[in-house]
Amino acid sequence: MRIGVITFPGSLDERDAQRAIRLAGAEPVALWHGDHDIQNVDAIVLPGGFSYGDYLRAGSIASHAPIMAEVIDAANKGVPVLGICNGFQMLAEARLLPGAHTRNAHQHFIRRDQRLRVENNTTVWTSNFEQGAEIIIPLKNADGRYIADAETIKRIEGNGQVTFRYVGLNPNESMNDIAGVSNERGNVVGLMPHPEHAVEPGFGPNTAVAMRSGLDGLKFFTSVIQNTLLANA
Amino acid sequence: MSTHVADTVENAIATPDKEQPYAALGLKPDEYAQIREILGRRPTSGELAMYSVMWSEHCSYKSSKMYLRQFGQKVSEKMKEKLMVGMGENAGVVDVGEGWAVTFKVESHNHPSYIEPFQGAATGVGGIVRDIISMGARPVAIMDQLRFGAIDHPDTARVVNGVVSGISFYGNCLGLPNIGGETYFDSVYQGNPLVNALSVGVLRHEDLHLANASGVGNKIVLFGARTGGDGIGGASILASDSFDAAGPTKRPAVQVGDPFAEKVLIECCLELYRLGLVEGIQDLGAAGISCATSELAANGDGGMIVHLEEVLLRDPTLTAEEILMSESQERMMAVVEPSKLDAFLAVVAKWDVETSVLGEVTDTGRLIIHHFGEEIVNVDPSTVAVDGPVYERPVAYPLWLDALQKDSASTLPRATSGAELREQVIRLVASPNLADKSFITDQYDYFVMGNTALSFPDDAGMIRVDEESGLGFAIATDANGRYCQLDPYAGARLALAEAYRNVAVSGAVPVAVTDCLNFGSPENPEVMWQFKQAVEGLADGCLELEIPVTGGNVSFYNQTGDQPIFPTPVVGVLGIIDDVARRIPSAWQDEGNNIYLLGYTRDELDGSAWAGTIHDHLGGLPPILDLSTEMDLAGLLQGAAIESLVLSAHDLSDGGLAQALAESVMRFGVGARVWLNDIIERDGVDATAALFSESTARVLVSVDREDDVRFVGLCNARNYPVLRIGVTDQRGDDAVLDVQGQFIIPVSEIRERSNETLPKYFG
Numbered sequence: 001m002r003i004g005v006i007t008f009p010g011s012l013d014e015r016d017a018q019r020a021i022r023l024a025g026a027e028p029v030a031l032w033h034g035d036h037d038i039q040n041v042d043a044i045v046l047p048g049g050f051s052y053g054d055y056l057r058a059g060s061i062a063s064h065a066p067i068m069a070e071v072i073d074a075a076n077k078g079v080p081v082l083g084i085c086n087g088f089q090m091l092a093e094a095r096l097l098p099g100a101h102t103r104n105a106h107q108h109f110i111r112r113d114q115r116l117r118v119e120n121n122t123t124v125w126t127s128n129f130e131q132g133a134e135i136i137i138p139l140k141n142a143d144g145r146y147i148a149d150a151e152t153i154k155r156i157e158g159n160g161q162v163t164f165r166y167v168g169l170n171p172n173e174s175m176n177d178i179a180g181v182s183n184e185r186g187n188v189v190g191l192m193p194h195p196e197h198a199v200e201p202g203f204g205p206n207t208a209v210a211m212r213s214g215l216d217g218l219k220f221f222t223s224v225i226q227n228t229l230l231a232n233a
Numbered sequence: 234m235s236t237h238v239a240d241t242v243e244n245a246i247a248t249p250d251k252e253q254p255y256a257a258l259g260l261k262p263d264e265y266a267q268i269r270e271i272l273g274r275r276p277t278s279g280e281l282a283m284y285s286v287m288w289s290e291h292c293s294y295k296s297s298k299m300y301l302r303q304f305g306q307k308v309s310e311k312m313k314e315k316l317m318v319g320m321g322e323n324a325g326v327v328d329v330g331e332g333w334a335v336t337f338k339v340e341s342h343n344h345p346s347y348i349e350p351f352q353g354a355a356t357g358v359g360g361i362v363r364d365i366i367s368m369g370a371r372p373v374a375i376m377d378q379l380r381f382g383a384i385d386h387p388d389t390a391r392v393v394n395g396v397v398s399g400i401s402f403y404g405n406c407l408g409l410p411n412i413g414g415e416t417y418f419d420s421v422y423q424g425n426p427l428v429n430a431l432s433v434g435v436l437r438h439e440d441l442h443l444a445n446a447s448g449v450g451n452k453i454v455l456f457g458a459r460t461g462g463d464g465i466g467g468a469s470i471l472a473s474d475s476f477d478a479a480g481p482t483k484r485p486a487v488q489v490g491d492p493f494a495e496k497v498l499i500e501c502c503l504e505l506y507r508l509g510l511v512e513g514i515q516d517l518g519a520a521g522i523s524c525a526t527s528e529l530a531a532n533g534d535g536g537m538i539v540h541l542e543e544v545l546l547r548d549p550t551l552t553a554e555e556i557l558m559s560e561s562q563e564r565m566m567a568v569v570e571p572s573k574l575d576a577f578l579a580v581v582a583k584w585d586v587e588t589s590v591l592g593e594v595t596d597t598g599r600l601i602i603h604h605f606g607e608e609i610v611n612v613d614p615s616t617v618a619v620d621g622p623v624y625e626r627p628v629a630y631p632l633w634l635d636a637l638q639k640d641s642a643s644t645l646p647r648a649t650s651g652a653e654l655r656e657q658v659i660r661l662v663a664s665p666n667l668a669d670k671s672f673i674t675d676q677y678d679y680f681v682m683g684n685t686a687l688s689f690p691d692d693a694g695m696i697r698v699d700e701e702s703g704l705g706f707a708i709a710t711d712a713n714g715r716y717c718q719l720d721p722y723a724g725a726r727l728a729l730a731e732a733y734r735n736v737a738v739s740g741a742v743p744v745a746v747t748d749c750l751n752f753g754s755p756e757n758p759e760v761m762w763q764f765k766q767a768v769e770g771l772a773d774g775c776l777e778l779e780i781p782v783t784g785g786n787v788s789f790y791n792q793t794g795d796q797p798i799f800p801t802p803v804v805g806v807l808g809i810i811d812d813v814a815r816r817i818p819s820a821w822q823d824e825g826n827n828i829y830l831l832g833y834t835r836d837e838l839d840g841s842a843w844a845g846t847i848h849d850h851l852g853g854l855p856p857i858l859d860l861s862t863e864m865d866l867a868g869l870l871q872g873a874a875i876e877s878l879v880l881s882a883h884d885l886s887d888g889g890l891a892q893a894l895a896e897s898v899m900r901f902g903v904g905a906r907v908w909l910n911d912i913i914e915r916d917g918v919d920a921t922a923a924l925f926s927e928s929t930a931r932v933l934v935s936v937d938r939e940d941d942v943r944f945v946g947l948c949n950a951r952n953y954p955v956l957r958i959g960v961t962d963q964r965g966d967d968a969v970l971d972v973q974g975q976f977i978i979p980v981s982e983i984r985e986r987s988n989e990t991l992p993k994y995f996g
Binding site: 009016019049050052054055109110138142194197200206210211 | 402405408677678682814818
């Protein structure tokens with residue numbers, strides 16, 4: 001099981017995503033934005049960061065990177081793709097996921113241990129969660145406010161494409177408390193919080209049990225590993 | 234293109250009597266005369282530009298040098314053991330074991346941050362990170378030490394929000410965890426905030442690089458951002474003086490930061506190091522190309538020829554002098570063997586970084602700079618970069634100090650009831666300097682890189698260095714300007730002791746020091762006395778603790794109007810921990826643990842947060858400090874960490890026991906039941922001193938009941954004073970801080986009062 005992690009200029013959390021994949025039991029494969037090659041990986045992660053400084057719109061320049069042609073092609077064929085934070089923004093810019101992101105309503109960058117509810121556990125990235133489970137995943141962004149037109153919101157809510165919702169506090173006034181969405185097929189998932197930062201005891205978010213002990217992020221990766229193994233069996 | 238005709242060496246010889254604007258560039262008449270003597274002629278305008286910036290206080294340390302030497306002289310053998318690179322390089326390097334090394338340094342960016350808080354603070358982060366890269370290290374953490382004016386002054390919000398946004402913007406975009414720092418408010422910093430930035434990098438021993446231009450024929454390559462007209466206040470004076478063009482250029486004096494460019498530059502440099510394609514890399518910071526070329530050449534073994542027209546420009550109208558002085562950010566200068574140049578250029582191209590070959594290393598011993606074929610600089614580089622003027626400034630004991638020291642806080646009225654003590658605890662908790670800083674720190678990413686074991690509000694930040702072994706480092710910084718105002722010698726030692734203690738409570742072993750010495754004008758003899766005392770105090774303290782100063786920075790001319798800031802020597806201490814899994818957090822997380830106080834409490838309220846907040850008072854003498862006791866305490870905590878005997882450990886400092894208890898119950902919402910009578914009885918103090926005294930060498934720890942006997946045994950065996958003063962109590966909505974016989978405060982109330990202060994002014 002090989003999962004590719006793409007490095008764009010300005011990617012920041014790609015090593016963390018690779019570590020998470022390793023801890024979940026798969027082999028991380030470093031992919032480069034400038035290559036037209038996804039090295040035949042089984043799944044793809046677009047990591048967090050500030051690609052190209054996010055100086056235009058967050059994720060917009062990266063969504064036109066050479067490798068994105070292959071990513072779009074693979075996604076359309078059903079290859080699992082996860083976009084984390086800046087990766088989510090790229091997937092939205094690339095129209096692989098519905099909606100868009102604007103500046104947080106309070107205008108600040110915010111970092112916090114964020115409670116989320118799993119709204120759909122039928123995607124390839126969420127199947128190891130209980131439906132409706134509450135999880136804690138670190139959040140850190142400046143442009144994380146999810147928006148979409150009314151029709152799109154209605155459609156994705158109706159289709160069960162809202163994958164994660166903020167619980168307790170909506171950190172940026174995202175519409176309908178939406179933290180993450182999937183495509184209709186459920187192989188492409190994007191979310192603003194960072195599951196790769198909740199995979200190792202001592203380095204994750206605080207939980208009710210102990211500081212920095214949260215491991216909820218691991219299930220994103222174990223889900224996709226399990227689903228890929230099942231599909232290949 | 235520029236129509237300016239550069240002032241050539243030939244022209245300088247031909248026009249010896251030409252008036253030059255040296256005074257406007259900050260050079261004194263005797264310094265200008267010295268330059269003429271060194272060169273045997275008048276300097277060209279380009280040379281004058283170089284000397285003026287390199288001989289400035291900021292670059293030359295001309296007022297501080299004679300004192301800073303102590304850091305290299307007051308050194309024991311033990312202090313050299315782990316030191317791989319000491320003072321004088323871009324940053325100090327310490328051996329942390331297992332083949333790993335850590336490099337770290339703190340620097341000031343005070344003045345730009347007042348003029349333009351956002352960019353000033355942002356480029357402060359960028360600059361210190363480039364220092365770390367130039368040692369061959371990967372930057373892995375940042376911290377900021379911030380001091381602002383009075384929280385309720387109308388201008389403070391502008392500075393605070395700008396500075397914090399700038400750090401957040403730059404640091405987060407760079408992907409470096411921000412793991413701690415300090416924020417203080419005091420009117421002495423009103424017109425002169427302090428914005429210090431610290432960065433830490435890690436490297437394998439074999440990856441250590443020093444920036445020097447050696448090897449005749451090696452190429453000098455400039456890469457990174459293009460050179461623009463930012464940060465060249467001085468050069469416009471030259472331009473307007475020397476040339477009749479369209480008058481002085483109006484350009485920002487503060488540099489503009491591009492963290493994306495720097496992030497790419499980090500990855501690019503690390504790849505260049507990894508592939509062995511560079512002999513060394515020098516960062517461009519203050520004084521830009523002037524500094525980089527002269528330092529590289531002076532640290533090398535020959536000379537250097539540079540063709541200035543090869544510099545890639547953002548603004549093609551820049552004059553040669555402006556190019557030499559520009560402080561455009563995100564630029565680096567590499568020394569590259571000719572045979573590796575193609576491979577070097579390929580890596581740089583991969584990262585879409587612009588680059589140009591400026592020249593090469595020569596054997597002439599001279600730094601020669603050409604501009605479109607004309608020689609505009611021909612100097613001995615060491616006269617520019619190394620052998621600048623050194624001043625022994627007049628020093629005078631401040632006569633006002635006697636009266637200040639006599640005005641002790643010990644006679645101030647004290648609370649006479651539990652209710653009054655309760656009110657004072659709340660006022661302290663809500664006071665600007667002790668209030669919760671989440672409004673600021675929530676804007677910083679500490680998760681990135683996945684190695685952060687501790688960060689704010691823990692006493693020290695901690696980063697894992699080796700994922701296999703768990704080897705890591707801890708770092709903390711401190712400075713109490715109020716103490717330093719009362720006694721700069723003692724104040725500097727107290728800053729050192731507190732940073733040392735903060736590292737020790739995390740379970741790490743302190744090993745090295747960096748400092749950022751923020752003072753008023755060196756031309757004020759009283760300020761110079763403060764500086765002299767503080768440096769002596771710090772150097773003596775480091776020798777006693779046997780941990781070396783590895784590098785740092787001096788910032789003079791910090792004053793609001795004529796009023797110098799409090800002497801503010803920010804001291805950073807780095808520690809090593811074998812396995813970050815054994816780290817000790819600052820606050821308790823569970824009910825039913827015993828709470829112990831380590832150390833004696835004396836009646837020490839002079840200069841305290843209590844005196845300042847409750848009585849608006851500053852006077853007397855700072856707390857007594859015994860560094861050998863601090864070493865005993867650190868040893869005890871390391872022993873406890875190795876045996877996992879303590880669940881939390883929190884240093885007692887500003888606000889004393891009361892503040893430490895408040896922070897401990899707020900952190901995870903676990904309350905506490907505490908009694909003061911044993912402290913009062915054993916130490917002969919009253920309730921006010923027990924709660925608010927800032928006596929040193931004290932730590933609040935929580936211990937699992939099962940480990941009680943072993944823990945107390947450990948303290949007794951090491952002969953360290955220990956008192957059980959309470960138990961951790963229930964968590965949740967009903968959690969309280971119950972100081973028995975005195976008062977009860979709901980944790981929710983403490984939290985609310987602590988949390989509301991900063992948003993009220995800045996939200």
